[in-house]
Amino acid sequence: DARVTQTPRHKVTEMGQEVTMRCQPILGHNTVFWYRQTMMQGLELLAYFRNRAPLDDSGMPKDRFSAEMPDATLATLKIQPSEPRDSAVYFCASGLGQGRAFFGQGTRLTVV
Amino acid sequence: GESVGLHLPTLSVQEGDNSIINCAYSNSASDYFIWYKQESGKGPQFIIDIRSNMDKRQGQRVTVLLNKTVKHLSLQIAATQPGDSAVYFCAEMENTDKLIFGTGTRLQVFP
Structure with missing residues (x-):
């Protein structure tokens, strides 16, 4: 049963620390998304890739966030330095285009 | 859960009734429109989609209607069941594969 795998599921960190979230997309999917879900903003698109190339990261605070795909089996989202306002659930999703994206279980990040 | 307690509009329906969840979108250039379901503690799950050149599409117990005007x-969810209780999001996608979500609606099903 193919699925998107995100690690860690939960992360508590102190303000100023670096946070790295990882995502293993479904094998063969060519599009990968990173979303942030908060109470106030719903599901915000942070960045997305097609064939490992970043297409749009305009939703991401550039000074502290970075998203990469070192290879087709791994996508990473890094926050450095982290701030309390970054506390949210971060979702990774993969797909083959046409809107049908498969989501992971999310990483719940708490920055204290 | 992972829906993080969103302050959302809520639709309450009785089990067995039909549900209609609405969404307004903004981008006339979107090619696809999609509905996702998010249960507590989980990521959004694809339900059904519709291309911009269609106005209706049916699935199992679900129907999506698109009015581009x-x-x-x-x-529309027919014969709503307790398992349908969740947050429902509409989303739109341009030909660039950029998938943007709208605000959600919480569906509560009562016995």
């Missing part, structure tokens, strides 16, 4: 999308 007024930029309106709706999801």
Whole structure:
């Protein structure tokens, strides 16, 4: 049963620390998304890739966030330095285009 | 859960009734419109999609209607069941594969 795998599921960190979230997309999917879900903003698109190339990261605070795909089996989202306002659930999703994206279980990040 | 307690509009229906969830979208250039379901503690799950050149599409117990004139999308769920209780999101996608989500609606099903 193919699925998107995100690690860690939960992360508590102190303000100023670096946070790295990882995502293993479904094998063969060519599009990968990173979303942030908060109470106030719903599901915000942070960045997305097609064939490992970043297409749009305009939703991401550039000074502290970075998203990469070192290879087709791994996508990473890094926050450095982290701030309390970054506390949210971060979702990774993969797909083959046409809107049908498969989501992971999310990483719940708490920055204290 | 992972829906993080969103302050959302809520639709309450009785089990067995039909549900209609509405969504307004903004981008006339979107090619696809999609409905997702998010249960507590989980990521969003694809339900059904519709291309911009269609106005209706049916699935199992679900129907999506698209009105491009007024930029309106709706999801109809027939014979709503307790397992349908969740947050429902509409989303739109341009030909660039950029997938943007709208605000959600919480569906509560009562016995």
